[in-house]
Amino acid sequence: MASSIEKVIEMVDSSSNQDGNGIWDRRTRFNEILDERNEAVSDVLFKKIDSPQGYHFLDVGCGGGGTTVRMANSVSSNAHVTGIDISESIVSLAQENMKSIKNVDFILADAETYQFGTIKFDGVISRFGVMFFSDPIRAFTNIHGAMREHAFLTFICWPPRQENAYFYTMTEAVLKHTGKEYRDTGTEPGPLAFSDNAYVESILNSSGFSNVSIETVKTQLSAKMTPEFDAGMHMEYGPSSLLIKDAQPDEIMKKKIYEELLFVCTSHQQGEYVSHDALINVVSAIA
Numbered sequence: 001m002a003s004s005i006e007k008v009i010e011m012v013d014s015s016s017n018q019d020g021n022g023i024w025d026r027r028t029r030f031n032e033i034l035d036e037r038n039e040a041v042s043d044v045l046f047k048k049i050d051s052p053q054g055y056h057f058l059d060v061g062c063g064g065g066g067t068t069v070r071m072a073n074s075v076s077s078n079a080h081v082t083g084i085d086i087s088e089s090i091v092s093l094a095q096e097n098m099k100s101i102k103n104v105d106f107i108l109a110d111a112e113t114y115q116f117g118t119i120k121f122d123g124v125i126s127r128f129g130v131m132f133f134s135d136p137i138r139a140f141t142n143i144h145g146a147m148r149e150h151a152f153l154t155f156i157c158w159p160p161r162q163e164n165a166y167f168y169t170m171t172e173a174v175l176k177h178t179g180k181e182y183r184d185t186g187t188e189p190g191p192l193a194f195s196d197n198a199y200v201e202s203i204l205n206s207s208g209f210s211n212v213s214i215e216t217v218k219t220q221l222s223a224k225m226t227p228e229f230d231a232g233m234h235m236e237y238g239p240s241s242l243l244i245k246d247a248q249p250d251e252i253m254k255k256k257i258y259e260e261l262l263f264v265c266t267s268h269q270q271g272e273y274v275s276h277d278a279l280i281n282v283v284s285a286i287a
Contacts, residue, residue: 019162026237028089031064033233037223038127041156041280043066045127046074049154049283054122059083060111060143060155063131065094065104071125072104079103082121085129086110107113112139116146123147126155131193140207147287153209154284157194159216159237166221166278167192170240177256178247191239200283210283217282222275227265230274236263 027034045067052075059068062083072081084107085091091108098104107114112133124143133139147153159184161167163237175182187193194200201212223230234240244257268274 004158025089028093030233030237033223035066037221040219041127044219044282045156052123055079056121057081057120058121059122060126061085063090065098068104069098073234076149080123084109084111111143121146121147121151123152128153128156131191132189133158134189136203137206140203144287149239151287157281158192159279159281160195161192164279167239170234171243171266173260174243174257177253205283209287211286214283215224215282217280219278219280220275221270221278222273224272225274227274228267230265231258235246
């Protein structure tokens with residue numbers, strides 16, 4: 001019978017052989033635990049938008065629909081919320097899980113190029129869903145064109161790695177065993193693409209938005225799980241997994257990385273939960 005480490009290595013091997021859509025498939029597989037872990041992040045997002053007024057709202061990069069439904073519960077009963085995501089597997093999951101909720105719907109499409117039609121949105125939200133556009137100005141210009149005048153845009157993204165204990169600790173745990181230095185990905189599409197506040201502001205201003213504000217908030221990523229599960233998830237999904245894939249590790253290195261991640265995750269265990277301190281950026285603007 002394979003040990004827990006061997007099972008994780010098998011999963012990492014399988015993940016590394018997937019095509020570019022593999023990361024979204026893994027997001028689907030971990031959807032429930034990631035939604036739980038990001039609940040405090042959602043709390044920050046919805047505290048920022050308070051009680052939105054209007055009838056049509058959009059959730060960009062909606063994932064499994066958790067934030068879409070929470071948005072629907074935050075607006076009037078006759079308002080409608082649309083979630084949009086590029087992952088077929090995650091949209092299918094959202095449609096299945098939320099099929100009984102009448103005032104939400106989900107679109108499988110890229111918000112960068114999707115033609116939204118005649119409906120104009122009164123507000124647009126996103127939780128970690130806007131950092132992956134190939135052309136951010138084109139994407140936000142397209143989103144802006146689908147919004148009413150003076151509608152709000154509010155989204156969550158990550159600040160720089162070196163300022164964020166969560167990102168820094170987990171990536172350093174991997175780099176310790178790869179023999180590589182961290183490569184700053186700058187504004188390349190990915191989790192940290194919007195970590196430069198000036199860059200984000202320039203994108204939004206160039207896309208037609210005004211009154212841009214960016215607030216850095218301290219929060220905690222917490223979910224009921226074992227450190228072993230958390231370490232295994234970091235091997236497959238998130239900032240650590242990208243470095244692991246780039247290193248092309250052999251079995252010995254994979255085992256060392258897993259054990260290092262397990263050590264870190266165990267140090268963050270709080271009873272039945274594993275909790276990581278993190279910083280997030282809350283970005284707001286007006287169409």
